[in-house]
Amino acid sequence: MTTRTFKDPLYEQVARIGKALASPRRLELLELLAQGEKTVEMLAAALAIDLKLASAHLKALAAARIVASRRDGKYRWYRLSGPDVAQLWVRLRDVAETHLAELRVALHAMAGAPETLVATVREALLAQARSGAIVVIDVRPRDEYDTAHLPFARSLPLAELEARLAELPADKDIVAYCRGPFCVFADTAVQLLTARGYRARKLRDGVSEWQAAGLPLAMTAR
Amino acid sequence: MTTRTFKDPLYEQVARIGKALASPRRLELLELLAQGEKTVEMLAAALAIDLKLASAHLKALAAARIVASRRDGKYRWYRLSGPDVAQLWVRLRDVAETHLAELRVALHAMAGAPETLVATVREALLAQARSGAIVVIDVRPRDEYDTAHLPFARSLPLAELEARLAELPADKDIVAYCRGPFCVFADTAVQLLTARGYRARKLRDGVSEWQAAGLPLAMTAR
DNA sequence: CTTACATTCCAACAATCATTAGATTGTTTT
DNA sequence: AAAACAATCTAATGATTGTTGGAATGTAAG
Numbered sequence: 001m002t003t004r005t006f007k008d009p010l011y012e013q014v015a016r017i018g019k020a021l022a023s024p025r026r027l028e029l030l031e032l033l034a035q036g037e038k039t040v041e042m043l044a045a046a047l048a049i050d051l052k053l054a055s056a057h058l059k060a061l062a063a064a065r066i067v068a069s070r071r072d073g074k075y076r077w078y079r080l081s082g083p084d085v086a087q088l089w090v091r092l093r094d095v096a097e098t099h100l101a102e103l104r105v106a107l108h109a110m111a112g113a114p115e116t117l118v119a120t121v122r123e124a125l126l127a128q129a130r131s132g133a134i135v136v137i138d139v140r141p142r143d144e145y146d147t148a149h150l151p152f153a154r155s156l157p158l159a160e161l162e163a164r165l166a167e168l169p170a171d172k173d174i175v176a177y178c179r180g181p182f183c184v185f186a187d188t189a190v191q192l193l194t195a196r197g198y199r200a201r202k203l204r205d206g207v208s209e210w211q212a213a214g215l216p217l218a219m220t221a222r
Numbered sequence: 223m224t225t226r227t228f229k230d231p232l233y234e235q236v237a238r239i240g241k242a243l244a245s246p247r248r249l250e251l252l253e254l255l256a257q258g259e260k261t262v263e264m265l266a267a268a269l270a271i272d273l274k275l276a277s278a279h280l281k282a283l284a285a286a287r288i289v290a291s292r293r294d295g296k297y298r299w300y301r302l303s304g305p306d307v308a309q310l311w312v313r314l315r316d317v318a319e320t321h322l323a324e325l326r327v328a329l330h331a332m333a334g335a336p337e338t339l340v341a342t343v344r345e346a347l348l349a350q351a352r353s354g355a356i357v358v359i360d361v362r363p364r365d366e367y368d369t370a371h372l373p374f375a376r377s378l379p380l381a382e383l384e385a386r387l388a389e390l391p392a393d394k395d396i397v398a399y400c401r402g403p404f405c406v407f408a409d410t411a412v413q414l415l416t417a418r419g420y421r422a423r424k425l426r427d428g429v430s431e432w433q434a435a436g437l438p439l440a441m442t443a444r
Numbered sequence: 445c446t447t448a449c450a451t452t453c454c455a456a457c458a459a460t461c462a463t464t465a466g467a468t469t470g471t472t473t474t
Numbered sequence: 475a476a477a478a479c480a481a482t483c484t485a486a487t488g489a490t491t492g493t494t495g496g497a498a499t500g501t502a503a504g
Contacts, residue, residue: 006331006332006406007250007406008246010328010329011249013318014246015246017321017322018240018243021244022241023240024230028229082320088317091313092236095306095307096238099239099286100238100239103232106228
C-alpha cells in the first residue's frame with residue numbers, strides 16, 4: 001500500500017516528541033526549563049543526578065528539538081524551544097492527573113495537602129492582588145522570577161523567606177506559588193508562614209499553568 | 223533528600239502517559255480512536271499490522287489509561303478515555319510540526335499539497351457552510367461521521383464518492399475533510415472532484431482539530 | 445458439545461534505552 | 475603554555491521495549 005510509505009514517517013516524527021516525554025527525568029528537566037534558562041550543572045544539581053546523565057537527557061530533548069541551547073563562555077545554557085513546549089508539559093500532566101488515580105494519590109500525599117487554591121479562582125485572585133487585598137509571593141529563586149512571574153507577584157525566594165518575614169504585612173492574606181503542582185516550595189513557604197501566624201495559602205499554578213489558562217505574565221525589565 | 227522520594231513518583235506517573243505516546247503505531251491508534259470506537263480487528267487492518275501487535279499496543283495504551291474498552295459479544299471495542307486525550311494528540315502533533323522541519327517536509331510531500339484551508343478561516347468556513355454558499359463533505363467512513371462531525375457537514379465516504387457524485391452541486395465550492403492533517407482521504411477526494419470539474423478544496427482539520435480550536439461538533443442522533 | 449472466531453497470554457528474540465565510568469573537547473584563568 | 479573547569483563523547487552494562495509465533499481464553503453460532 002502506497003499510503004503507508006507516506007503516513008509512517010509522519011507518525012514517526014511525532015513519536016520523536018513522544019519519546020522525549022517518555023522519561024520522568026526528562027519531564028522534570030522540561031519543567032525546570034519552563035522556569036527559565038539553566039546550565040547542565042544547575043539542572044543536574046536540581047535533579048540530584050550525575051552531570052553526564054543530565055547531559056545525555058538534554059541531548060535526547062535537543063534531538064527532539066524541544067530544547068535548544070547556547071554557549072556562553074564555559075557554560076552551555078539550555079532553554080525550551082518555545083512556549084508551546086511548556087504548554088505541552090502542562091497538558092500532558094493534566095491528562096495524567098485526569099486518568100491516573102495513582103498520580104492523584106501521590107499528589108495528595110505529597111505535602112500534607114495544605115489548603116490549595118484551584119483553577120476557578122484565577123481571575124478573582126488577580127483582581128485581589130491588583131487591589132492589594134492579598135499579597136502574592138513568588139518563592140522560586142530570583143532569576144526564575146525575573147524571567148517571568150505572575151502579575152502583581154513579589155519575589156520572596158524560599159531560601160530568604162525566614163530572614164525577610166518583616167516585608168510581609170501581618171494583616172493580609174498571603175498567597176504563595178512556585179513552579180507548579182509538583183513543586184514543594186510553596187508548600188514549605190505556607191507551612192513556615194502559618195507557623196509564624198500569617199494567613200497563608202498555596203496557589204497550585206506556576207507560570208506555565210497560569211499562561212496555559214490564558215492569563216498574562218509579567219517579567220522584570222532589564 | 224526527602225523531597226526526591228515525593229517528587230519522583232509524580233514524574234514517573236506522567237511519564238507513563240509519555241511512554242504511551244512514544245511509538246508511531248500507538249499514535250496512529252490514538253488518532254483512529256479519536257474518530258470513534260473501534261475493534262482490535264479494525265485497528266489492525268487500518269494500520270496494516272498483525273492483530274497481536276495491535277492488541278499489545280492497545281494494552282500499552284490501556285496501561286497508561288488513555289484508552290478504555292468494553293466487550294460486546296465476540297468483539298472488544300476500544301475508545302479514548304476522554305476528549306482530553308484527543309486534544310493531547312493534537313497538541314503533540316502541533317509541537318512536532320512547529321519544531322521538526324522533517325515533519326513539515328514529509329507533510330508537504332504527502333499528497334502533492336493541493337490547496338489547503340488553514341486555521342484562520344475556520345469561523346468563515348462555518349458561516350459559509352451555514353449559509354449554503356459552500357458544501358462541506360465528510361469523506362470518512364459513515365460510522366465516524368455518526369460519532370461526531372463538523373456542523374453542516376454532509377457524509378460522503380470516499381469509497382462512495384464516485385458513485386454519489388450526482389448529490390453534489392456543480393456550481394458550489396466543495397470543501398472536503400477527513401481525520402486530520404495526516405489523513406489522505408480528503409486529498410484523494412479533492413483530486414477526484416477536481417478531475418470531474420468540481421471546485422474542491424481540502425480542510426486540514428479533522429474533528430479533534432476543530433474541537434481543539436474551540437468550535438462545536440455535531441453528531442448523528444440515534 | 446463442538447466449531448469458529450476475536451482477542452489475549454506466554455515465550456523468545458533483536459533492538460533500543462538508561463545509567464555509569466573513563467577519556468576527550470572546548471573555554472577560561474593563571 | 476599549563477591548569478581548572480563545564481560539558482560531551484565513547485564504550486560497556488543491565489533493563490526495557492517491539493515484534494513474532496504458538497498456545498490459551500472467552501464468546502457466539504451450529
